[in-house]
Amino acid sequence: MKFFARKIWALLFCVFLVGAQAQNRAAKPGPTTDNGEWFVLSKDDLVGGTHHTRHAEIFGKYVKGYNYYVLQSIDKVQATAMDGGGYFTGIKAVPTESPIGYKLKLFDRPLLEPPRTTSYCSGSTYAAFIEQLNLLFPDQGEKLSDDRYESIRMQEEDGSRREDTIKFWGKWNDDGFGSHYALVQYAKMGKEIKPRNVRPGDFMNISWQRSGGHSVIFLGWYQDENAKKHIVYWASQTRTNGFGDEVILHERIKEIKAVRLTHPENLFTFDVNTPIQRDIPGDKIDW
Numbered sequence: 001m002k003f004f005a006r007k008i009w010a011l012l013f014c015v016f017l018v019g020a021q022a023q024n025r026a027a028k029p030g031p032t033t034d035n036g037e038w039f040v041l042s043k044d045d046l047v048g049g050t051h052h053t054r055h056a057e058i059f060g061k062y063v064k065g066y067n068y069y070v071l072q073s074i075d076k077v078q079a080t081a082m083d084g085g086g087y088f089t090g091i092k093a094v095p096t097e098s099p100i101g102y103k104l105k106l107f108d109r110p111l112l113e114p115p116r117t118t119s120y121c122s123g124s125t126y127a128a129f130i131e132q133l134n135l136l137f138p139d140q141g142e143k144l145s146d147d148r149y150e151s152i153r154m155q156e157e158d159g160s161r162r163e164d165t166i167k168f169w170g171k172w173n174d175d176g177f178g179s180h181y182a183l184v185q186y187a188k189m190g191k192e193i194k195p196r197n198v199r200p201g202d203f204m205n206i207s208w209q210r211s212g213g214h215s216v217i218f219l220g221w222y223q224d225e226n227a228k229k230h231i232v233y234w235a236s237q238t239r240t241n242g243f244g245d246e247v248i249l250h251e252r253i254k255e256i257k258a259v260r261l262t263h264p265e266n267l268f269t270f271d272v273n274t275p276i277q278r279d280i281p282g283d284k285i286d287w
Contacts, residue, residue, distance in 0.1 A: 028065070029066060029136060030065045030066065031065055032065040032066055032199055032202075033064070034197045036197060040220065040222065040223060041222045043224075045058055045059070045220065045222075045232075048245065050245055051082055053079050054075070055072075055075050055200075056072045059071055059201070060072075060200070062199065063199050063200050063201055066260075067202065067260070068201065069132045069135050070201035070203075070261070072132070073130075073132040076128075076131045077124065081242055084241030084243050085101045085118060086116075086117060086118035086119070086242045087120060087237060087238045088116060088118035096116075097161075099112065099114075099124075099173070100119045100124060100236075101119050104131075106141075107140075108141065111153050111154045111155075113155065118242060121235045123173075124234075125235060126173070132264075133267060143268045145268070148270065148272060151167040151168040151169075152168045153167075168182055168187060169182075177205040177280060183203065183259050187270040187274075189261060189262070189264055189266045192257070193259060194283060195256060195258065195284075195286070199218070201217065202218045202260045203217055203258070204216050204233065204259070206253055207253070207256070216235040217235065218232075219233055221287060222247060229250050229251070230247050230249055232246070250285055250287070255281075255284055256283055257280070258283070
């Protein structure tokens with residue numbers, strides 16, 4: 001009996017320790033660091049499948065700081081549509097496309113009245129970014145000025161579509177390297193990260209070999225049993241019916257631009273009139 005009691009106490013202690021480690025990881029916000037080596041996932045790290053809310057659990061053990069909050073925020077966004085919620089783009093459609101399919105708010109201030117219940121890529125990553133800010137600054141909403149709030153909104157005041165390049169969301173949603181335009185150049189809330197340094201929770205824009213691009217949140221590199229190399233990320237796309245994890249051959253990628261959140265506090269001080277440079281080079285993946 002004593003043996004089994006000790007086993008139970010040992011098990012409870014392990015559960016407590018894991019929970020405490022997760023809380024400690026989230027309780028000490030700060031920029032995420034890396035060791036400069038390629039971050040390669042194991043097959044066990046793909047256990048969640050396409051639609052799940054275990055990003056903080058599965059990938060959070062590999063990072064500390066702000067990136068952990070990004071992973072928590074992915075889970076919050078995914079939870080609004082566990083089947084993905086649907087993927088749709090159509091600027092001229094009636095009703096028009098919706099970046100995400102739920103009423104996103106920052107500090108209880110509305111950013112979007114969704115025209116549809118579907119989403120697309122940059123809307124999904126922006127939603128995770130916003131939900132992260134809600135986690136980081138739960139009691140500081142009064143510090144956000146009206147002009148900065150207006151910049152972050154995803155629609156105009158009359159409910160019409162906010163065009164690309166306009167203010168914070170317009171830069172994030174722009175063609176090319178939107179998260180770099182918005183986080184690094186415009187708001188100075190993040191820094192550029194090279195491909196070998198990216199970690200789970202980093203924001204990334206992908207340019208495809210055949211044309212077009214994608215806004216995603218990086219989860220890891222992965223090499224399968226046939227030595228084929230892949231990138232694993234979360235975003236909204238057709239194959240996952242909206243929000244979901246994707247595993248893609250990295251040979252399909254022409255170049256990327258990755259960004260890590262380092263100064264989220266600049267949310268309260270950034271200059272809404274800051275210009276950006278759109279013509280910037282991407283990074284090749286030499287893994």
